[in-house]
Amino acid sequence: MPDSGFPWPIETTRLDNGLRVVVSEDRTAPAVAVNLWYDIGSRHEPEGQTGFAHLFEHLMFEGSTNVAKTEHMKLVQGCGGSLNATTNPDRTNYFETVPAEHLELTLWLEADRMGGLVPALTQETLDNQRDVVKNERRQRYENVPYGDAWLRLLPLLYPPGHPYHHATIGSMADLNAADLPTFQAFHTAYYAPNNAVLTVVGDTSAVEVFALAEKYFGAIPSRPEIPAAPAGQHVSGTGVATTETVITEVPAPRVYVAHRTHPFGTAGYDVTSVLATVLGSGRGSRLYQRLADGERIAQPDLVGAYGVDLAYAPAPLIATATARPGVPAERLAAGLGEVVDELATVPVTAAELDRAKALLSTAWWRQMSTVEGRADTLGRYATQFGDPRRAAERLPAWLAVTAEQIAAVAAEVLAPADRVTLTYLPEESS
Amino acid sequence: MTLISTRPGPGAARPYRFPKVLRRGVAGGQLIAAHLPGQSLAVALLLLDAGAGREPQGREGLGAVLAKALEEGTAQRDATAYALAIEALGTELVAGLDWDSFQVSVQVPVDRLPAAVELLAEAVRTPRLEPDDVRRVRDDEATAQRMDWANPGPRADAALRADLFGAENRWGRPLYGDPETVAALEVEDVRIFHSEWFLRPGTLVVVGDLERLDLDALAATAFAGTGGGAVDRGGPVEVTPRDGRTIILVDRPGSVQSTLRLGHPSPHRAHPDHVPMRLAGTVLGGAFTSRLNHLIREVRGYTYGIRGDFVSSRRFGRFAVSSGVQTAVTAPALVEAVGEITRTQQTGVTEPELAVARSWLAGQLSVELQTPRAIAAALTTLVVHDLPDDYHARLRAALLAAEVEEVSAAAAAHLHPEGLTLVVEGDAALIRAELAATGLGEVVTSTR
Numbered sequence: 001m002p003d004s005g006f007p008w009p010i011e012t013t014r015l016d017n018g019l020r021v022v023v024s025e026d027r028t029a030p031a032v033a034v035n036l037w038y039d040i041g042s043r044h045e046p047e048g049q050t051g052f053a054h055l056f057e058h059l060m061f062e063g064s065t066n067v068a069k070t071e072h073m074k075l076v077q078g079c080g081g082s083l084n085a086t087t088n089p090d091r092t093n094y095f096e097t098v099p100a101e102h103l104e105l106t107l108w109l110e111a112d113r114m115g116g117l118v119p120a121l122t123q124e125t126l127d128n129q130r131d132v133v134k135n136e137r138r139q140r141y142e143n144v145p146y147g148d149a150w151l152r153l154l155p156l157l158y159p160p161g162h163p164y165h166h167a168t169i170g171s172m173a174d175l176n177a178a179d180l181p182t183f184q185a186f187h188t189a190y191y192a193p194n195n196a197v198l199t200v201v202g203d204t205s206a207v208e209v210f211a212l213a214e215k216y217f218g219a220i221p222s223r224p225e226i227p228a229a230p231a232g233q234h235v236s237g238t239g240v241a242t243t244e245t246v247i248t249e250v251p252a253p254r255v256y257v258a259h260r261t262h263p264f265g266t267a268g269y270d271v272t273s274v275l276a277t278v279l280g281s282g283r284g285s286r287l288y289q290r291l292a293d294g295e296r297i298a299q300p301d302l303v304g305a306y307g308v309d310l311a312y313a314p315a316p317l318i319a320t321a322t323a324r325p326g327v328p329a330e331r332l333a334a335g336l337g338e339v340v341d342e343l344a345t346v347p348v349t350a351a352e353l354d355r356a357k358a359l360l361s362t363a364w365w366r367q368m369s370t371v372e373g374r375a376d377t378l379g380r381y382a383t384q385f386g387d388p389r390r391a392a393e394r395l396p397a398w399l400a401v402t403a404e405q406i407a408a409v410a411a412e413v414l415a416p417a418d419r420v421t422l423t424y425l426p427e428e429s430s
Numbered sequence: 431m432t433l434i435s436t437r438p439g440p441g442a443a444r445p446y447r448f449p450k451v452l453r454r455g456v457a458g459g460q461l462i463a464a465h466l467p468g469q470s471l472a473v474a475l476l477l478l479d480a481g482a483g484r485e486p487q488g489r490e491g492l493g494a495v496l497a498k499a500l501e502e503g504t505a506q507r508d509a510t511a512y513a514l515a516i517e518a519l520g521t522e523l524v525a526g527l528d529w530d531s532f533q534v535s536v537q538v539p540v541d542r543l544p545a546a547v548e549l550l551a552e553a554v555r556t557p558r559l560e561p562d563d564v565r566r567v568r569d570d571e572a573t574a575q576r577m578d579w580a581n582p583g584p585r586a587d588a589a590l591r592a593d594l595f596g597a598e599n600r601w602g603r604p605l606y607g608d609p610e611t612v613a614a615l616e617v618e619d620v621r622i623f624h625s626e627w628f629l630r631p632g633t634l635v636v637v638g639d640l641e642r643l644d645l646d647a648l649a650a651t652a653f654a655g656t657g658g659g660a661v662d663r664g665g666p667v668e669v670t671p672r673d674g675r676t677i678i679l680v681d682r683p684g685s686v687q688s689t690l691r692l693g694h695p696s697p698h699r700a701h702p703d704h705v706p707m708r709l710a711g712t713v714l715g716g717a718f719t720s721r722l723n724h725l726i727r728e729v730r731g732y733t734y735g736i737r738g739d740f741v742s743s744r745r746f747g748r749f750a751v752s753s754g755v756q757t758a759v760t761a762p763a764l765v766e767a768v769g770e771i772t773r774t775q776q777t778g779v780t781e782p783e784l785a786v787a788r789s790w791l792a793g794q795l796s797v798e799l800q801t802p803r804a805i806a807a808a809l810t811t812l813v814v815h816d817l818p819d820d821y822h823a824r825l826r827a828a829l830l831a832a833e834v835e836e837v838s839a840a841a842a843a844h845l846h847p848e849g850l851t852l853v854v855e856g857d858a859a860l861i862r863a864e865l866a867a868t869g870l871g872e873v874v875t876s877t878r
Binding site for chain 2: 028029030031065066069070073074075077078079080081082097098099100101102103104105108111112115116127128129130131132133134135136138139140142143144145203215216219220249250251252282283284288289293296299300301302322324325351354355358359361362365366368369370371
């Protein structure tokens with residue numbers, strides 16, 4: 001078992017304005033990854049403002065005090081870089097990977113949109129990006145079969161008022177209602193240096209990055225009070241299984257089974273991660289062996305299980321299967337539920353455990369094989385657990401999980417009474 | 431607050447380096463490898479001359495079915511034992527194909543690569559292909575394709591390809607076939623395809639910390655029990671763009687977006703204009719800041735994204751633009767997209783746009799080629815297209831040296847706005863009249 005999942009140096013500092021800076025030097029390739037985690041996600045959004053954190057992520061590419069509209073993309077791609085940003089319930093991250101000689105340009109761009117976005121934000125930009133995001137919603141959630149499963153599962157798993165109750169993409173009504181002053185206030189509230197972690201990994205040094213961070217970010221003032229998200233650590237189950245059935249235009253019945261488990265980063269979630277791999281990752285998994293291969297009631301390409309790595313409340317575990325032609329949804333749902341139930345009653349064998357750990361090890365090292373993968377990981381651990389060095393603990397923690405722990409966690413969080421079942425049925429079978 | 435207003439310039443440029451490439455013949459096959467010192471993961475990829483181009487006419491989807499059937503048991507163990515053995519190493523067998531090749535690969539911590547290559551070879555060379563299993567895999571693949579074809583896109587792609595290349599040709603039909611062709615495959619088709627193409631040695635690609643690997647032993651494992659030589663791969667196919675545009679409407683009732691696929695044939699991979707053509711495609715539609723995305727997304731807000739590019743294989747190529755736009759703006763989005771293609775063909779590119787395109791594509795050769803999988807993909811390019819070891823360095827130099835004149839000339843020569851096939855997959859009842867009113871071309875309804 002490796003002692004560490006992160007055998008590279010990590011150096012950290014904190015600027016006077018509160019910006020935390022993390023550097024991991026690696027001269028293997030002539031590239032650097034720059035990554036910013038802002039501690040602002042859809043869990044912070046008040047009622048009536050769903051989708052704001054994500055729409056804001058779009059606005060961050062539309063110009064700032066010294067950067068013209070569209071120039072951000074042009075400058076990064078124009079120096080050979082890759083870039084993007086994502087928003088989820090927990091946070092928003094922004095990242096670029098560039099040839100190493102363009103590190104300073106990248107830091108300048110990030111500093112300018114952290115400290116100078118509001119003056120550049122116009123009604124025209126807001127209207128344009130609102131249309132883009134509405135098209136993103138159509139493309140990813142509305143115009144594809146089963147596309148809205150995640151949007152439906154969240155409110156079934158988390159009660160109204162819970163920070164994970166609504167999905168990050170937000171509602172069309174809230175997006176339509178968004179006005180410019182609200183957005184300006186949103187940036188002012190959350191996009192502060194003391195609410196962010198800057199991580200740089202690759203062909204550079206801590207000395208160089210710390211100096212550049214001070215030069216470009218040092219003058220951005222901190223904000224004394226950053227609004228906290230509502231608390232969500234404790235979600236009391238209803239004790240009654242929840243089911244929802246959707247009859248719509250889908251090509252085959254599909255069932256999702258979901259549970260609240262433990263927050264990402266806890267020992268309980270490490271067990272959940274291994275459990276999810278035993279249950280639903282690969283052809284050797286229980287779901288594949290039982291439903292796709294054994295009973296042959298599920299389509300082999302569409303059976304699986306995974307945890308969603310959310311850190312501020314019991315994170316979801318989702319198992320899913322899609323019916324082979326002629327298999328009724330009830331039979332599929334019963335089979336899926338049975339395999340999940342058996343995690344508590346049929347002990348996980350040594351071979352199952354070894355298989356899951358081997359797959360998780362490869363997945364971990366795959367994430368570590370790029371500078372951008374490492375940067376995002378360090379940013380996560382600095383933001384969510386206060387110390388990027390804790391990234392090294394994850395892989396050894398997975399490898400230490402035992403069969404007894406899996407059975408115990410399964411008994412604790414996968415009880416049928418705490419289950420959410422979402423079923424899609426094709427229209428013609430109704 | 432004082433933000434620094436002056437944009438910093440670049441620091442000292444690092445020299446470009448692609449890992450050293452090693453090639454040799456071993457045990458009847460070809461080996462190509464690249465050294466990534468200190469990398470914890472290693473990749474082995476077996477490259478076979480068994481791409482979709484090898485599938486007989488009317489048997490589209492054969493390679494896709496065989497890819498899945500490989501794991502349904504081997505001479506040594508059944509499907510379950512095989513899955514447990516390979517996943518216990520931390521990998522899954524990844525099998526897939528494109529027009530030019532069939533590829534099977536594993537990715538594992540470096541010390542497990544010999545065991546993983548043994549299992550890879552076992553599946554590729556000695557699959558059981560029991561008739562009942564093959565029939566079940568075929569039926570599952572047909573079902574999987576029906577699921578996929580329920581999404582917007584596949585039907586439009588098929589309509590475009592058929593119009594560009596002719597459905598009577600293999601390359602005028604979908605790469606993976608369609609639900610009907612897959613469902614019609616017979617057990618014997620699969621067994622014959624395997625015996626014809628999967629028992630030739632092929633090329634083994636290895637990427638990782640080579641100091642910890644015995645390449646000859648890996649190659650001997652991969653090529654054991656193989657025979658037969660290379661088979662002629664056929665020359666480039668001549669395809670001329672259509673005479674006058676057409677709009678092909680693929681009905682998708684209730685769709686909240688229209689899926690656009692616009693395209694025409696373009697030169698094959700070895701064409702001397704490959705580099706300037708790629709740059710012209712990047713200025714027009716290949717990057718976020720490209721003309722199409724700027725106008726249709728950033729100015730108009732019609733879409734979440736639109737892109738266009740030239741893509742080529744050994745024997746043919748195509749230029750295509752793809753997007754999903756809100757139903758209500760289908761016609762204006764189509765008109766404006768055709769307008770940008772026409773403008774680029776007629777007036778070429780500007781130096782500022784080309785500057786972004788050339789340094790982006792050149793820089794991506796540093797930024798994107800980090801992982802063992804990415805390097806393995808780069809090595810397969812060398813093999814499939816008969817390119818030299820220093821190809822990536824040469825490509826980088828050629829990209830950086832390209833001038834406005836040659837890129838504009840490539841745009842003028844290889845874009846054919848008047849010969850575009852415009853496929854629109856959307857709610858026909860809502861958009862048909864508007865599409866006809868654009869005057870871009872006659873509207874025909876696809877039977878797909």
